[in-house]
Amino acid sequence: MQKTVEITEVVVLREWMEPDLTSASRHVRLRAEIYNRRAMIVPVKSFAKINLGLRIGPLRNDGFHELLTVYQTIGLFDVIRVTVDRGSGIEIRCADPRVPKDESNTCFRIAEKTIAALGAKGRVVIEIEKRLPVQGGLGGASADAVATLLGIERALRKTMPQAEKLRIAAEVGSDLPLFLVGGAVLGVGRGEQVLPLPDFPSTACVVVTPDIGVSTPKAFAEWDRRQQTCSKLTSSQLSDKMNELGLDLSAWLSTLYSGAPSKVRGGRAGNPLLALVRAGIDNDFERVVFPEHPELGEAKRALVRAGAKYASLSGSGSTLYGLFASREAASAAVTKLRRAGWTAQATITLPRSGYWTRVFQG
Ligand code: C5P
Helix, strand or coil: CHHHHHHHHHHHHHHHHCCCCCHHHHHHHHHHHHHHCCCCEEEEEEEEEEEEEEEEEEECCCCCEEEEEEEEEEEEEEEEEEEEECCCCEEEEECCCCCCCCCCCHHHHHHHHHHHHCCCCCEEEEEEECCCCCCCCCCHHHHHHHHHHHHHHHHHCCCCCHHHHHHHHHHHCCCCHHHHCCCEEEEECCCCEEEECCCCCCCEEEEECCCCCCCHHHHHHHHHHHHHHHHCCCHHHHHHHHHHHHHHHHHHHHHHHHCCCCHHHCCCCCCHHHHHHHCCCCECCHHHHHHHCHHHHHHHHHHHHCCCCEEEECCCCCCEEEEECCHHHHHHHHHHHHHCCCCEEEEEECCHHHHHHHHCCC
8 A cells, every 4th residue: 555655756756857758668667666665764853952050859758869951952963864764773873882782772762662652563674873972862773763763653654643752761761851842941759850941042052062971870879979968958959949940030031921021031141041041050960070070160261261151061960061141252262272181063043933843854
């Protein structure tokens, strides 16, 4: 049935492209093409995220921590190429030796679940063109996994309801579901419950990627150790600190919609994203990651010296980002940072509409 549809589509296309060919020769060519046809390769861009503020709450009984953060997708990406062919099994291909090729890879795990949920059969080949840092706090592995899910759906021409996709993504990792929403996203629970926020205008951003990886579980373990030995904050004090950020976000959001003039709206011509970060949000992971890796704190200071309106660690790091008033300011900062020996690149924050337009763009 599917083949019939494809043949009709190709014949119509051929008639339009090659009007001089006889119908017979068109069909001879077409039969050869179908005979040689290989499984469709679906390229998907897996865009990275940064965290605009992140508060770590109490440790839960399931071993996870309560979390409150605003995720924001940005313009840097890996490319995932998904093929579903006849046969069975899952194969991961990636030239980067740091990327696991077995079932410990999030792409592998989500591919298994997606194929099962779609009731499909086939051999899935996932090629990862790695451009984002590994263990960099930009959600690279999670974005790759969600791109794999979307690629398999497209390759099989089948889709799942959004609720099912969100459930599968959350089973594979806490910061996967955000990539099924894109743009500015509020993350609660362990970070897997995602609520779309109003789209901020695209904002100039510079990303500094120091040459170290930070393990997220280790950063959470270090956070717990410090809570017990240094800060001695009780669970209820941690909850209070989460509530503070929650209230700041509530105030910012409600003012955004109320029409009342306020600093958090960024003024008539202001950028509400810069207004939000100026309101004083920060990332709790900096308190455990900076003492362990002092150069990350230095990178944050270098971003501010280079003109960032706001700079922060993303997730548990090691990536730092800075937000800038203009693309020109961001590009001047990249030059300055590179001169000082940092690996820096300019990008933009990616609003939801831009995110979904570009995910499948070749
Ligand atoms: O959800 P994900 O698989 O990415 O989490 C990896 C690890 O990070 C978890 O096993 C847990 O140790 C830690 N984690 C946490 N609290 C969260 C998210 C992750 O403690 N909210």
